[in-house]
Amino acid sequence: MKEKLLDIKNRTSTFWRSKGKTQKTAIITSAVVGILALTAITYFMTRTDMAPLYKDLTPQETGQIKEVLDTRGIPSQITDNGTAILVPQETVDGLKVDLAAEGVPKSGSIDYGFFGERSGFGMTDNEFQIMKLDAMQTELANLVKSIEGVKDAQVMITMPQEGVFVRDAVQEASASIVLDTEPGYQFDQAQINSLYHLVSKSIPNLSTDNIVIMNQNFEYYDLANNQNSGNILNVGSQLELKKEIERDIQRQVQQMLGMMMGQNKVVVSVTTDIDFTQENREENLVEPVDPDNMEGIAISVERITETYTGSEGEAGGVTGAGEADVPAYIAGGANGSGDYEKMEERINNDVNRIRKEIVESPYKIRDMGIQVMVEPPVADDPLSMQNGTVDEIRQILGTIVRTSIDKQALAENPDMDIEDKVVVSVQTFNGKAQFEETSTPIITFWMYVVGGVLVVIILLLIFLLMRRKKEEEEEELIIEEEITRINIPDINNNAKESEGSARRKQLEKMAKEKPDEFAKLLRSWLSE
Secondary structure, eight states, X not given: OHHHHHHHHHHHHHHHHHSOHHHHHHHHHHHHHHHHHXXXXXXXXXXXXXXXXXXXXXXXXXXXHHHHHHHHTOOOEEETTTTEXXXXXXXXXXXXXXXXXXXXXXXXXXXXXXXXHSOOSOOOHHHHHHHHHHHHHHHHHHHHHTSTTEEEXXXXXXXXXXXXXXXXXXXXXXXXXXXXXXXXXXXXXXXXXXXXXXXXXXXXXXXXXXXXXXXXXXXXXXXXXXXXXXXXXOXXXXXXXXXXXXXXXXXHHHHHHHHHHOGGGEEEEEEEEEEOOOOEEEEEEEEOSBTTTTBOEEEEEEEEEEEEEEEEOOOOSOOBOSSSSXXXXXXXXXXXXXXXXXXXXXXXXXXXXXXXXXEOOSOEEEEEEEEEEEOOSSTTOGGGSOHHHHHHHHHHHHHHHHHHSOHHHHHHOTTOOGXXXXXXXXXXXXXXXXXXXXXXXXXXXXXXXXXXHHHHHHHHHHHHHHHHHHHHHHHHHHHHHHXXXXXXXXXXXXXXXXXXXXXXXXXXXXXXHOHHHHHHHHHHHHHO
């Protein structure tokens, strides 16, 4: 056995020494590529695709599910800081049905189904009240969690003690709710009001004034008072509206200058002076239809023309002396002739009658200021800021101020200097927070890396094989040239002897260093 091993070792070493440097490199590379390819194929063939079984779990629920899966021998992984559990993808649907049938996971909370499962004697009134309160809190939390934007909810209810006598005043309950909201989700006021009324109607003797709702970031959700919702003079509404206007302008300026200078190189502050005076008035105006000529439109025209030509008749009669007669009446006169003409025109003109009910804007921006701090492109070099950049920023901000301030306020104060409302400061920021960049490993990325490495290795192998083939062809040409040179006869015998000895040494050297080439040479001699 030992001799066989030594024989194999000698053959292997002889075979390895007989190969050239290119051949050795090709063999090693082929072996490495084969091992890597086999490893990659084994990994991808035996890898198990994991899929989430449950998400947003509590550590207690995750532990319960993990224990059941380990008992059944099902592989699992816990992710997201213990709030999610992964299982093989093909077993997800079946496990959900099986675990639901077994009642896993159990949250540990008491709901109204608890009383149906454990109804019986032996429970005191205090125990019943505590369980009832816990069940109410659980059911209300589940009701709130069903609302869009709420991931989880914690409810704490304080119920008053019932009085012994009927005449005792009925005390009110109170509730505190903490919401775990989804990142970036914003509740509007209608949703907040609905949430308050939902909680109020779920608990007896609970008014909306005794409810406090906040989220995980300690942001309170206040109920809008219906008595003040339509009154713009409410102080809280004025402050909220003022903050909203300033925040909106600040975001627009921050976004615009951030695209210009960089998001981390601009800080914007906006202050406003808002007039919340609201005016309702009614105007009844009468205006001519044609304001240039101050004339109305003719709705009816009447023209009368009278003409007369002829002689007068003689007057006759008795001079009046009685009570019914006209005194001093001329009894007679001379005859004569004359002309008579009368023209009369009646035009009824109408005018514009305008009735206006005007409700002034509930707020007007009387004054506004924008303060901007800009960091130079090179933080420690203020001269790196271009000369015209600050002027451009001032011009942009001036336009924003001019278009935001109420036009009537500008007309009342024509001497208002817009440039004084804008301040641009260029300096280095020393208080910026530094965050470490964390990279999340992705399985697909490694798949691409392995694939790319395999492609490169395959291309390298093809190149080495082509190069090896070319070198072998060149070596064959060299051997043929040597054979041709050996077969040339010489005239001088002494030269032949010296040439023969040199040829013998050359053949011995070739036999030691390149046995394959020496064998080819011998075969060519034998064939000749």
